[in-house]
Amino acid sequence: MTSMIRRGPAGAPALLVAGTTSDAGKSVIVTGICRWLARQGVKVAPFKAQNMSLNSAVTADGAEIGRAQAAQAAAAGVEPTAAMNPVLLKPGSDRRSQVVVRGRPVGETDALGYREFKDRLRTVAAESLAELRAEYDAVVCEGAGSPAEINLRRGDIANMGLAREAGLPVLVVGDIDRGGVFAAMHGTLALLEPADQALIAGFVVNKFRGAPELLEPGLDMLRRLTGRPVHGVLPWLDGQWLDVEDSLALSGERGPALAPLRGRTLRVAVVRTPRISNFTDIDALAVEPGVDVRFATSPHELDDADLVVLPGSRATVADLAWMRERGLDAAVVDRAGHERPVLGICGGYQMLARTIHDEVESGAGAVPGLGLLPTSVDFAADKTLARPVGSAYGHTVEAYEIHHGLTRIEDEPGTERFLDGCRRRAVWGTTWHGALENDAFRRAFLADVAQCAGRDFVPAPDTDFAAERTARVDALGDMVEQYMDTDALLRLMEQGPPAELPIVPPAGLPAG
Structure with a gap:
């Protein structure tokens, strides 16, 4: 199949998958296209010029x-690199976000201040895409x-601004389960x-269930x-909630409907902070x-939980204040007692400390x-980014x-080390994300929790x-492979959008 992917003057063929809304299915479809191309022997890379997400x-x-x-x-079978997501925005409040460029934080800004970054970020995005197109056989952009x-069109670097600059054909994905998909497209x-409009090459209907x-x-x-084809009608797929980046995808329950194991269930409540x-x-x-995993936002939702998880947070002090406003802090302390x-975990571990000193994230x-662990936290300007390896329970x-806070552990009787964090009786804390993905460790931890x-x-x-x-x-x-016109996908990637696509009125908006 690699020989069928022909490189052009700009390098590897590329395609942009856009959506009528957030959570329309862009990430899922890009993942699927990457997987399909990789199966054909194509060395393919994903790319998202600018991402706003707290899941990194x-x-x-x-x-x-x-x-x-x-x-x-x-999914593509390649190692992720900073070029695949050159601009990452991590909201710390409704108005301010941390700006991460090529994998490193460069500052905090609000929407108005972000305009000052735009010219630089547009260049970074273009250079990153060119880097991938020089190294890979194909690039699938989100x-x-x-x-x-x-x-937002004038300053856009992730959608039509990127497509215009790089000459990318664009597929627009719509979520039919929301309703109104034809109007949205x-x-x-x-x-x-x-x-x-000249770059919009077609549509994809996502999450369809019913009679075709x-x-x-x-x-x-x-x-x-519109004068444009529909290149696929994708069915509703249950259980595709792994690795989502958007909290819009969270619901009260996490995971598939689970039958109790030999009549026994372990109930986990995850505090869903803002x-x-x-x-x-x-x-x-x-x-x-x-x-059985559920997200919780009120104290009574913790009552029957066998394990309460305080997850990571982009705003530890603000999220802790939110918990106190709702009485969740008292519920967690009572449990531990x-x-x-x-x-x-990470921000949740910081919340368990006796004192948090933060002049960096919140300025508080x-x-x-x-006060559930004998620790104190000091926030540092430099962010810790690492992929550590350790052991726990013999595994x-x-x-x-990914954190700014540095945690100091007091050497007190009854305190045990746990990964890079600690444990005191039935309270565990660690800054390590992804630890539970290690099967043997997870089983040992759950057995201990039970x-x-x-x-x-x-x-x-x-x-x-x-x-x-x-x-x-x-x-x-x-x-x-089954539900999309993959021949059309390859044609679009190699040849670009068809010439002389019709313009749909009303058009004539100001140029970006």
Whole structure:
């Protein structure tokens, strides 16, 4: 298949997958296309010029990128690099975000201040895409949000701004499960100026469930109205929640419907704070048979939990204040006082400290923590980015770190070291993300939790999280192969959008 991918003057062929909305399925479809191409022997790379996400990953050389791009690289069978997501925005509040460029934080800004970064970031994005097109046989790009966010078009570097600069053909994906997909697709195209419309090569309908013949009249009318084909109608797939980057994808329950293991279930409640980050730490728990994982935002939702997890946070002090406003802090402290298990990961681990000193993230100075571990936290300007290896319960643990806070552990009786963190009775804390993906460690930890909680629960001996992740990625590759016009995909990547595509009124918006 590699010989069928012909390089052009700009390097490797490339395609941009845009969406009518956030969470329309862009990440999933890019992952599936990468998997399908890799199966054909194509050396393919994912690319997202600008990502806004609190779910990130660390590359082998210590760069921070969006979690979705790391997952897409894994689907492609290649090592993730900073070039695959050159600009990452990590919101710390409704108005301010940390700006990460080529895997390194360069500052905090609000929406207005971000405009000052735009020219530099546009160059960084273009250079990163050119780097990938020089190294790989093909590049599959993912847009951000919607290309029809006309208030943001002038400074756009991730959607039509990128497509225009690089001459990329664009597929627009719509989520039919939301309703109004035809209006969303037609409206997206109509809101674009003519030069942008000329790059929109077709549509993909995502999350369809029902009789295909009922959809066909709508597809025909969309073709007539826009002059563009529908290159695929993708079915609804259950269980594709691994490695999501957007908290929009979170729901009250995590994972598939699970039958109790030999009549026994371990209940896990994850506190869903406003700035929850790297919540994919929980995915490995959710694939365990007999483990019931739910997100919680009120104290009573913790009542029957055997394990409460305080996950990562982009705004530790602010999220801790949010917990106090709702009485969740008291509920967690009460649990620990009754020897009921609590696990804190990264920002959640910081919350368990006696004192948090933060002049960096929140500027709040000294703030009391929950006091459940004999630790104190000092926030540093430099971010720690690493992929550590350690051991716990006699098993090797591979993980990754992304944090500003540095935790000091007091050497007090009854305190045990736990990975890089510590444990005191039924409270565990660590800065390591991804530790629960290590199967043997996860089973040992869950067995310990069950014993502390007085639950008659035994982890399944053969759950393989890496294999589960691979199976789900393979399902996406199968979906692309079966339900998308893959010949058309290859044509678009090699030849670009068809010439003289019709312009859909109303157009004529100001140029970007």
